[in-house]
Each structure stands twice: as C-alpha cells, then as structure tokens.
Amino acid sequence: MGASLIGARVERKEDYRFLTGSGQYTDDVALPGQTYAAFVRSPHAHAVIKKIDFQKAKNQEGVLAVYTGADLANAKVGGLPCGWLITDVNGQPMKEPPYPSLAQGKVRHVGERVAVVIAETLAQARDAAELVQVDYEVLPAVVDPKKASSSKPIHDIAPNNTCYVWALGDKAAVDAAFAQAAHVTKLDFVNNRLIPNAIEPRSANAVYSRASQDYTLYVASQNPHVERLLMTAFVLGLPESKVRVVAPDVGGGFGSKIYLYPEDVVVTWASKQLNRAVKWTAERSESFLSDAHGRDHVTTAELALDKDGKFLAMRVKTTANLGAYLSTFSSCIPTILYATLLAGQYTTPVIYCEVTSVFTNTAPVDAYRGAGRPEATYVVERLVETAAREMKLDPVEIRRRNFIRQFPYQTPVALCYDTGNYEATLDAALKMADVGNFNKRKEESAKRGKLRGLGYACYIEACGIAPSNVAGSLGARAGLFEAGEVRVHPTGTVTVFTGSHAHGQGHETTFAQVVADRLGLPMEAVEIVHGDTSKVLFGMGTYGSRSIAVGGTAIVKALDKIVAKGKKIAAHLLEASEADIEYDRGEFRVAGTDKKKMFGEVAFAAYVPHNYPLDKLEPGLNENAFYDPTNFTFPAGSYVCEVEIDRDTGATRVAAFTAVDDFGKIINPMIVEGQVHGGLTQGIGQALTEGCQYDDSGQLLTGSFADYCIPRAGDVPQFQLDTRETPCTHNPLGVKGCGEAGAIGAPAAVMNAITDALGVKDIPMPATAQTIWRSMQKAA
Amino acid sequence: MTVTVSMKVNGKPVSAQVEERTLLVTLIREQLRLTGTHVGCDTAQCGACTVHMNGKAIKSCSIVAMQAEGAEILTIEGVAKPDGTLHPMQAAFKEHHGLQCGFCTPGVVMNALDFAKSHPSPSEQEVRESLEGNLCRCTGYHNIVKSIMAGARTMAGSK
Secondary structure (H helix, E strand, O other): OOOOOOOOOOOOOOHHHHHOOOOOEHHHOOOOOEEEEEEEEOOOOOEEEEEEEOHHHHOOOOEEEEEEHHHHHHOOOOOOOOOEOOEOOOOOEOOOOOOOOOOOOEEOOOOOEEEEEEEOOHHHHHHHHOOOEEEEEEOOOOOOHHHHOOOOOOOOOOHHHEEEEEEEEOHHHHHHHHHOOOEEEEEEEEEOOEOOOOOOOOEEEEEEEOOOOEEEEEEOOOOHHHHHHHHHHHHHOOOHHHEEEEOOEOOOOOOOOOOOOHHHHHHHHHHHHHOOEEEEEOOHHHHHHHOOEEOOEEEEEEEEEOOOOOEEEEEEEEEEEEEOOOOOOHHHOOOOOOHHHOOOOEOOOEEEEEEEEEEOOOOOEOOOOOOOHHHHHHHHHHHHHHHHHHOOOOHHHHHHHHEOOOOOEEOOOOOEEOOOOHHHHHHHHHHHOOHHHHHHHHHHHHHOOEEEEEEEEEEEOOEOOOOHHHHHHOOEOOOOOEEEEEEEOOOOOEEEEEOOOOOOOOHHHHHHHHHHHHHOOOHHHEEEEOOEOOOOOOOOOOOOOOHHHHHHHHHHHHHHHHHHHHHHHHHHHOOOOHHHEEEEOOEEEEOOOOOEEEHHHHHHHHHOOOOOOOOOOOOOOEEEEEEOOOOOEOOEEEEEEEEEEEOOOOOEEEEEEEEEEEOEOOOOHHHHHHHHHHHHHHHHHHHHOOOOOEOOOOOEOOOOOOOOOOOOHHHOOOOEEEEOOOOOOOOOOOEOOOOOHHHHHHHHHHHHHHHHHHOOOOOOOOOOHHHHHHHHHHHO | OEEEEEEEEOOEEEEEEEEOOOEHHHHHHHHOOOOOOOOOOOOOOOOOOEEEEOOEEEEOOOOEHHHHOOOEEEOHHHOOOOOOOOOHHHHHHHHOOOOOOOOOHHHHHHHHHHHHHHOOOOOHHHHHHHOOOOOOOOOOOHHHHHHHHHHHHHHHHOO
8 A cells, every 4th residue: 555545635436426417315216106295384483273174185186195283193103302401590401392293283383294195196295285274373473582582482381482591601700800801892693594405405205114014214314323213212102123214315414404304204104104105305495494494593792801802701692593393403502512612712711601592483493504603603703803893903913812822721611622723723824815915905996996804713613522421411312422333344345334424525435545544455445334224333423523533433443443353363374472463554464574464364264264263253354333532622723704895786705715724634635625615605605695584474585595595606706725733632533523614614704804894893694785785874 | 188208318219108297307307217317496596407408508497398399308317428437527526526415416517518518718707607507505616616617628628
C-alpha cells in the first residue's frame, strides 16, 4: 500500500449508482401486490371532528380500505412517543400529550392526518380521499408562541399551552454580574421557523408476511433501528424480531427524517390488515404541512461587559415553539442542545438561560440541521458583534479578548471542551477573506450605489451527543452509542456494517477509507453496509454530525479486535509468540524478521482452519463493537461574510463567504468541503430567503417552493474554505464531525454583515429584499 | 379513459396503456420502471424529474404522457454508454463531488447535458443561471457549478 488514505480526496463509491439513475430510494421500491395510501388531512388548525363520512370513498373502484383514528384506537395502536424527558424548573416532568397517528376526535394543526384511503392505484387512492367528508367544529387557533400561554389550552393536560419552563445556569450570579457591568448589550429577536425540505419527500412502504408473521418497512429514515424500536416497543406493541426496517438510499434528511412519523405507523399497521404491501409517498405540499419544522425561537438576550469589553455574564430568555405535538426529539432541542452552547468560544464566566416551550396549532417542530446550536450561535454571535459596535471596539478584537485559550475548558453551561484553537481559525479566515482591503471594496461598491457590509461568526458546535449515562440523567430515553461490525471474508475482503446512516454524506467512501487505511487493504476490498435492521446489528443512526466520531470509532474498535485475533492466528501459522507479531499495512510480521503472513492468508486460515489453534481459538474472523463516547466533540470555526445590498430594491447578494473550520482530523477533505458548502447554503437560506409563515388562523402561507424559498444556485457564491486542525482528544481517529457547522455559523455571519451594511442594530430573518427595503424606508 | 401512448425511450420503442391524465413522469417511473427520474415537488419547481424530449430538457412532471406521443425521450438511464462507461458530464460530477444524496442529481445532469450543447465553455454565472429550475438541498451548488463547467468543456473537446 502507498500513502495513507486518511486525508485523501477519494472519489465516492456511491456516485456511480446515483449518476446512472440506479439509486434505490423508498418510492422506487415496488413490491408484489403493491397498494397505495392517500391521507385525508385537516384543513383547519384547530377543530373538533364531529363526523367522518367515508362510505362514498370506500365504494370507489379499487379502494381496499378507509381507516380513521377510531380504527387505530380499537386496535390499541399507541401514540407516538417522545425520546427525551425534560424536567422543569419545579422538578416536574414536561407535559406529554398524546400524539395519535390518526386524529382522535380533534385536530391540532393544518395537515394533521384524519383518515387514510388505501387503493389498488395511487390515482384511485387520491381520488377517493377527496370524497371523504369530515364535519369540523372549528376552534380558535393558537399560532404565535408569545400568545400561547395566555390562550385556551390545545391539550387538556397542558394548561397555558406550556410543555415546560426549563432553566440552566446560576441566575443569582448572572444578575449580580449584570449589576456590576460597564456595558450591557440587549437584543430581541426571532430565530425564524424553517421547513427542512430534503428534495426526496418522505416515503414509507410496508409489507406483512402471513407466512412468517413479520413486517418489512422501507422508509426514508436517518435511523432505521430507532424507527423500529419506537414503532415496535411504544406504538404497535410488536417484538422487534418481527419487524425489519430498511432505509435504502435516502435523498437528504437534515434532521427531518430522524423521527417516527404517523404515516410510517399507519402503512405498517395497514399492511397486516390488508395482507398487502402499502406505500405512501409525500407530495411536496404534504412535506410542507407535516414534516417536522425547525428553529422557531423568540428570544431576549443580554450580554454584560466590563469597560474593556470582557464578557462578564450572559442572560437569555427564550420561548420555543414546539408545534402541536411532541415530535421524537423535540423537547431536547431548545434546552439540552441550545442553552449548553451559549458559552460559544468565550470565557463568559456565568450564563443563565430560561426556556419556555409551548404548544401551538402548527406542525411539530424538531431538530433541523444544527438543532439548537444554530439558535445558540445566533444569540452569542449577534450579541458579541452588537456589543463591539456599541462599545466602538473592533469585532475581531472583542472576540480575541474573550477567547478560551486553555483546554480542557469547563463552561458554566455544563459542557467541557476538550480541545480547540479559535485564534488559529480566525487568523486564517481574516487572511483568506482579505479583510484588510474591505474598505476598498466598500468604496467600490458605493460607487455602484451599493451598500457593502462585513460580518463575522465564530461558532462552537457539540457533536456526537454522549455519553449515554449522562444523557440519561438529563432525560434521554435512548442510548447514544453506535455499533459496528467487521466481517472478514475467507479471501480477505471485508464487509463493514455500521449503525450510522448515510443520506448524502458519503459514508460508503469515508468509512471505507478508514477501514482500508487501518487494515492496509485496497478500497475495492472494503464494502460498507448500512440502513437495514436485518443486516446491521444495531444502530442509533445519523444526526448531530455524529457518524464519523461515534460510528467511525465503533468500526475502529471492531477493527482492533480483528487485528488482535489475526495476530493470534498469525502467531500460530508463523510458529511465533503472539507478543512478537506486528501488523502493518496488510501484513502480520514476526518483529525483526522477514517472516510474515498476508491479511488474506490469515483470513483464509480462519475459515479453512486446517492449520489452526482450534483448542484455543474459534474459527472465523468477524467482530462487533459498540462505542459510547466519553464526551461530545467540539468542532469550531470562524466565518467571514461580505454582503452587498442594492439601495433601490433592498436585495442582498452574498458577495463573498469565507469559512475556516476545525473539524479535527479529516478523512476525506472533498466530502467535508461538500458538507460545509451545503450547511453554509442552508444557513444563508435561513438568513436571506427562508421563513415559514402561518396566518393567524393557522393556515400555512409558505406551502410550496414558490412561497418558501430554499436557495437556488443564483442565491449563493462560490465559497472560500480552509481548515485548521486540533484533533479530538477522546476518540482514536481524532475526528469531530462536520455536517452541521455551516448551518450553525452562517446565519449570524450574514446578519452581522447586513446590519453592518445598513448601520442598524437588528434586522429580522429572513432578510428578504422587502424586509430590508422597508427598514431603509423607515430609517430615511 | 385509457389511451395507448407510444414513444421511444432511451432508443427503444415503448407502448403503454395509460389514463389520459397520467403524467409523463408517472409513465416513466411506474410503468417503464425507470426510477432514476425523480419527483421532488409536484409543482415544476425542483427539476428532479428533468428528462430530454426530442433533445430538449423538459420537466416530465409538467406534461401528460400523451403529449410525448411519438417523441424521443432520454432519461438518466440512457446517458452512460451501453457498456456502463459514464458520459463525460456524469464523470465530471463524480470527479468534482457534484452530488451528495443523489436525489436531484439525475435532473441536474439532464439539464446540464442540454445546456452544454449551446454552452461549450460556460462561465460560472451562466451555469448558475442555467440551474434556475433545479433545486439541490445538499451541495450548496458550489460543486455542481464546477462539475457542469468541467463537463461542458470536456463535451466540447471530445466532439
């Protein structure tokens, strides 16, 4: 073998099938006897269901069944569980209202499922669904999270529509620090609600076998084992051994495909009732209405500083909109994954954050790329930049005065950062962005009648949420480890099974690089398998940029076991002491000699054990490992954004965007850059174009790509990227994760640049041309 | 009402019974089982369903199958050589990491193939404008732009 595969720009193994149309996404799966489901959805945000008349629909040609909430209740199908129990400021558990798969007597958001029609063809199912008559008694809707606590309850068990009031930090110490401050910067803002919009709509296709009495569910999921666990143990009451969940090629997730959704439950349950395969694929309008949304915080944030710009304390009060029901991980996003990140890259000694999470008549809200951490970064980096402007300090200098420089560093909000070098990424970003010549570019823009602005964001991220026991003590109802299996075949090729899941991240390539590098095998000798509970031993799936740090480490642990067993076999074959065997690049060698056995020879001996220590060692070469990290990983970086605003129209162009990230060790820089490009674009989308809007009656106003603008190619620049490296100290690969960084850091950088250009304290996101134009008219 | 439609798809004559309202994309995916053409939005905005009809890139979700009567249709499955060798545009996407989840990719490639015919050496700006009708949520377009610029040049050079 030649050079190391770690750090190599290896082209992706998965690309051939995607480029030739041979990918297999859930909607591409056609099963024998396939039937199709169409859901009848509520047109009202809040209403009592008085009557459902589906007889006409049922009589249509090709219609096999119509089911409503009553059928699920009679069958004792349970509600969808929430995976994280938050305990409130008074020590009480959060309010957990039932989340039925089909509405039980009441609907609580537009798009909620009221009935399902299953027919021989999709057209028949959709036509018949139009004929289902539902009588509603419409109730007033609660849409604005700030008005939720003073409105009539949506759920009987949650007075004031409050799920919990939760807090983190030392309030008394923070209040005392504010009393001593030379300067206080205060901002009120909304972290705008987003709709994830993976380009592949959600899809589920289930089949039941009477012969083996088991189910197979194909589903567009980021975590098939979690989907199976939640569905079997909490909803359908089935043994896990009787349910196989396959998440084949998945066309993007960004968080929205982590969760167990009602449609998945309904098609799985219905497949047994009908003894037929039942498929449902969302239309895009259904995605807008019923995928879990993201963000939606209303926040007041304050930063206390001394006269030199040193941060003394931070105080944050947030109202988080959870929507109508608790989606799978909704409760932990605005709490555990938000308040804990408020130290950012700085030595702020005391921080207090209070979060009130409320129910409203809107779609459920859960993790979306970054999940809590973009909201935290927005708070910190908007405060820091605003404070610098108010105190007439250079925004770069104020950051330098407050950077954490000693590691490990215990923050006042529970996390302990193991490593980092914030100065290094900032210095590199300043240079790459040519900040020194910004004023020249600003003058040049002014000559063309444009306003140019410069903004920074220095973010911190916490990836690979762990360890399980700590998370458990904070309310997690699941483990946070990852599993891997390395199966060496008799001829020395390797199949690796991982519990993490790829839906665009390129694990089949990156993980193969890790395996091939560690075993000294060619890439072609390594296959990565994921996404099928019947193949992979277990897994928690992919979210929170955890795959390489947690999933990759599980694989490394299994590889270590393979090499350890290989040494025993080689020692026998070479008639040497096991302690004298070294493994290097595909060869087991007796140290200090030229005696060696190739990896393939050892594998062959393990499966054809004619010359083998059978009295001491089992045949075969196959190892599992589970890895539960001891800490989060902490990627960090510095972003510099330049915008140019048209004075006449308010339209903003991102003129340049520079991102210098520290992801620890990087396995495949090409793939990592792609992750950053995508994250930055979603972050720029949040800042400039994306904003979910409901009207006061709870109707979704942004229900198509014409109304909800995810960035198009013309909305973003070519990015300037670089990296700096402080390896993670607590995993063997030294990796930290890179999937969410761009979406975390970009919104603050863009908004800092826009407010700089306009010379205003704040502008709400998304800063559309209209918003900016109105702001300029008001100022003039 | 069902009707018979006949056309050439990827060079092969095909004939199928469809309802009059059946979309071209539905015929391609459900009846011909060519599932490389995807549906991402139902409203002609995302471009995942882009195919060529008589040599021009069209969104196959926005016409009914009957409108393609007698037409020559090219889908992503017909782009590589019969022996499986990637077309230069496909190869450029692989080399420049112009795809991640792969869902928008067939539509983006089909659009790029049509665009490259008239733009042998496109600028970044021209490529970005050509992508107005294709949405990608993974790549931030950065590497799609690089891929199309490179692919177009290779196509022009190999003529």
